[in-house]
Amino acid sequence: MRSIPASALAVAMTATAAIALAGGASAVRAQDSSRAVAGGGISVAGWAGKVDANEAKAGQTVNNAKLVQEGDALHATTGPAIAYWNPGNTASGDYTVKATFREPQYMGLNNHPHPYGVFIGGSDMGTDTQSYAYCAAYGNGNFIMRGFGPEPFRLNGPRGEANAAIHKAAAKGDPVTQEIAITVKGDQVTCAVNGTVVGTYAKADLVGAGKLKSTDGVYGIRMGHNTEAIVTGFGMTPAAAGGGAKVKKD
Incomplete structure (x- = not known):
């Protein structure tokens, strides 16, 4: 058996430790x-x-984030990752929930991109068993489609996906705006960002054990942690039999 010189072993151990530390630092940043x-x-x-x-387990509460009204806009600033809703905002059947999110300073409250978007299918909201599904965009051109049932579930992978339709901030601290919509139609659910469908999912992938009870339910907005967005145009458009649609806002 070939022996390894002590000096070479020390170099290897130092390199391994450096890699581990770098990985640990990246995890901390993430x-x-x-x-x-x-x-x-x-x-x-x-x-x-x-x-x-997980935020609640760490001692975070609704009072550690902020939601205020500014004219026709909702201004959300977090804090912990959170869902906001008005219990009177419900949707059923075929419909679209849409809002425009303006991040006034991209990554202004964090050291990497965080998401914001809309959710649908809310059930048992405000309880420990609440469930909903959401589509959220990042100012770096990515989006995620995820949910809680009540445990977290993912519909487009652990890191989401990039799409050219999603706006990218020019630089950290610059503003970026995304229009985000979830549409339920027949047996499909789509997420559109800035007018382009970026993800299409079978309704069966969202509804079932460990996921949503139904795509019918409360709709609202979803904010990642340490993120700020000004939300305008929030509302729901139901499919209307035999004619046009009506827009319902909070």
Whole structure:
């Protein structure tokens, strides 16, 4: 058996340690801790919110994020990852839920891109067994389609997907805007960003054990942690038999 010189072994061990440390640093960057937002809470009449289960376990609450009304816009600042909704906003059958999100400063509250979007199919909202599915975009050109049932589930992989339709911020600190929509039609659910369908899923992939009870239910907005967005045009368009559609807003 060939012996390895002590000096070579030391170099190898040092290199391995450096790689491990670098990987650890990357993991820390990827999992930056949720901060608390000053003056947090929900001040929009009729609206509610709930932080993710892992955030709650870490001691985060709805009061560590902030949702305020600014004219016709909702201004959300997080804090912990959270869902916001008005219990009166429900959709059933075939419909589209849409909103425009303006991130005033890309990565202004974090050291890597975080997502924001809309959710559908909300059930048992505000409880530990709440479920919903959401499509969210990042200012780097990626999107994710995910949900809670109540455990997290993913519909387009662990890191999501890139699509040319998704706007990219010019640089950290610059603004970026995305129009995000989820449409339920027949046996399909689609996510569209800036008017282009970026993902199509069978309704059966969203509904079932460990996922949604139904695509019918509450709809709202979904914010990643340490993220800010000004939300406009939020509403639902139901499919209307024999004619046009009506837009329902909160």
